[in-house]
Amino acid sequence: MMMIETRGLRKSFGNLVVLDGIDLSVAEGTIFALLGSNGAGKTTFIKILTTLLKQDGGTAIVNGFDVASKPYNVRQSISLTGQFAAVDEMLTGRENLIMIARLRHLKQPRQLADDLLSRFGLTDAANRRVSTYSGGMRRRLDLAMSLVGKPQIIFLDEPTTGLDPEARIEAWKMVKELADGGTTVFLTTQYLDEAEQLADRIAILHERKIIASGTLMELKKLFPPAQVEYVEKQPTLEEIFLAITGKKEAQ
């Protein structure tokens, strides 16, 4: 079943056309990455799908509901994690989760909060104000808040922008676990490796249109066949960083 389906989606701001006829389908339980450079319109697209913005033309169906005419049903099916961790800094981590659980009208919000805190490794920091959290901890709390009430579809707008490499890998792991649990994940990213690591399917948004989409293998076929060359494999800076810091932590 298709959890997200858009047909000819269009959006302009004044004279500036941002999206010009976007067709996309995302199957249940898969991770879909929308890849594009800064300002390509990824956030605009996600805002339309999450009922925050109205499109100018075309249709968008999320979990079987039209976003324009059934926004309330769409909101019951989704959760959104924005570009910057949308957490309440003045509250503690636990209070943030309880707040979201109560706003989703769930029973036993405290129990739910405690479960998520331990699942995301935040139990020790549960009663600390979020303003004292590190960037990685905020992101984890942000994700945990998105999981309250087990929405069927999770939208992640640039989930790892601004995270350090370790927090980034940690976030990837959690996104994979989500999809393994049957949740559909729609994410935007400007990092090629992120799309490569995570996504079942990838679409490239460029100059208002989807210029390519498919699985990683399908996208690779668009390019000339690989040639075999002998290249000395240098470690990437990321590998070096992780090796050094990992060693430090082990000591």
Added chain:
Amino acid sequence: MEMAQKQETIQKQETIQKHFFSDLSVMLGRSMRHIFRSMDTIITVTIMPIGFMLLFVYVFGGAIQTGAGNYVNYLLPGILLIAIASGISYTAYRLFMDVQRGIIERFRSMPIASSTILWGHVLTSLVSNAISVVVIILVALIIGFRPSAGILSWLAVAGILALFTLALTWVAVIPGLTAKSIDGASAFSYPIVFLPFISSAFVPTRTMPLVVRVFAENQPVTAIVNTIRALLYGQPVSQEIWVALAWCVGILVVAYLFAMRAYKKRV
């Protein structure tokens, strides 16, 4: 088909209405926590007006002739308005932060009664200003404030102050939603905090030069202050009460319309 759709719309509205009060209480609890956890807010909205009151009563007050006996009796209504005017600037601040940090987007993408996003802030403003007003009145009682109002007069005073708070809070919502910076979000309140100084709040207007006096007697603070004063000391309430109410309701309606427009545009 049409029937079914109508049924569905009604059901949806019922679900949202059913959640209105529970959503509103979550929003209220959240921003009340913000207030109690920020020393800065408590100092500005309660301790600063009390400081003003002490300063005027014990430093300037001896030299001010109001003909009202203890100066605190004369001064208190103006101090309460100043406290409220500085209190609402924090509503603008909290709303601005919610917009900036993306919390509002998170709320709006959730299945909640979306009107509670703004009403939560408005209700918080009413509750927190009521608390600071009560604290200031208690301090005033300690330093010699002696009202002679009956219960009905007190209720009328509470009603006027609540209406004044509500009107100014909706004014505060506008910069909260539209400001480009934190400073911009709270700067709008400075002139409002200053307004009581050019009114009958601290001194009677009769000694002021003509131009200042015309302004002072025709701006909302004078009508509100005079009305509250009359109510507190059992004097006959002049028709100024209608001027005061008209100002409050007028500001409320205009500010509400602009605030809703700003909200629709912003989101």
